[in-house]
Amino acid sequence: AQKVTQAQTEISVVEKEDVTLDCVYETRDTTYYLFWYKQPPSGELVFLIRRNSFDEQNEISGRYSWNFQKSTSSFNFTITASQVVDSAVYFCALSGETSYDKVIFGPGTSLSVIP
Amino acid sequence: EPEVTQTPSHQVTQMGQEVILRCVPISNHLYFYWYRQILGQKVEFLVSFYNNEISEKSEIFDDQFSVERPDGSNFTLKIRSTKLEDSAMYFCASSGGLAGLNPYEQYFGPGTRLTVT
Numbered sequence: 185a186q187k188v189t190q191a192q193t194e195i196s197v198v199e200k201e202d203v204t205l206d207c208v209y210e211t212r213d214t215t216y217y218l219f220w221y222k223q224p225p226s227g228e229l230v231f232l233i234r235r236n237s238f239d240e241q242n243e244i245s246g247r248y249s250w251n252f253q254k255s256t257s258s259f260n261f262t263i264t265a266s267q268v269v270d271s272a273v274y275f276c277a278l279s280g281e282t283s284y285d286k287v288i289f290g291p292g293t294s295l296s297v298i299p
Numbered sequence: 300e301p302e303v304t305q306t307p308s309h310q311v312t313q314m315g316q317e318v319i320l321r322c323v324p325i326s327n328h329l330y331f332y333w334y335r336q337i338l339g340q341k342v343e344f345l346v347s348f349y350n351n352e353i354s355e356k357s358e359i360f361d362d363q364f365s366v367e368r369p370d371g372s373n374f375t376l377k378i379r380s381t382k383l384e385d386s387a388m389y390f391c392a393s394s395g396g397l398a399g400l401n402p403y404e405q406y407f408g409p410g411t412r413l414t415v416t
Contacts, residue, residue, distance in 0.1 A: 229407040284330045284395055286344040287405055
């Protein structure tokens with residue numbers, strides 16, 4: 185069965201601090217896709233990144249970076265120099281090898297960035 | 300950039316009433332989905348739809364729910380007799396694009412907030 189765990193329910197940081205959101209997944213598929221979505225207070229889901237299981241290179245996009253470690257089934261997300269606008273719920277998610285499979289979401293981590 | 304749209308943004312209904320949530324997926328996408336998010340909880344898969352039929356559904360998607368693609372553009376979710384516990388945000392998504400769109404990504408709509416009173 186596929187499962188995504190985000191052990192941190194809520195995190196609070198002071199602006200400009202770095203913060204890492206943890207994600208651990210379970211799947212029996214050899215090919216799969218991992219995602220991060222941001223859900224601001226307005227409620228929409230904002231796509232941040234997709235990673236396929238064969239690509240273990242870490243990725244950096246501006247203040248955001250992702251660390252994919254297949255050996256530990258983790259796909260962690262780091263925000264550098266956090267800003268108040270980063271306050272949101274962040275979901276890690278997983279989908280199966282067909283790439284048209286449903287997306288399985290983790291429970292989310294609520295991030296509050298305090299000015 | 301192409302996007303999935305959903306209407307209405309917020310729907311209030313009384314328990315026992317039927318509701319239809321509407322979605323316009325991205326043109327030329329082939330796979331369509333509905334997800335549900337109860338307030339404060341995670342996003343949960345309801346159903347996927349391909350080639351005019353359900354390809355997969357979750358245990359949440361019981362006989363009260365149905366989906367339809369009545370024309371070439373809309374994709375609807377009907378809840379036959381709403382219950383209080385159906386109150387949630389409902390997200391539509393589509394995937395399986397042709398050239399120019401990432402075929403592996405599900406594009407999510409902005410959601411419809413359903414409140415059952």
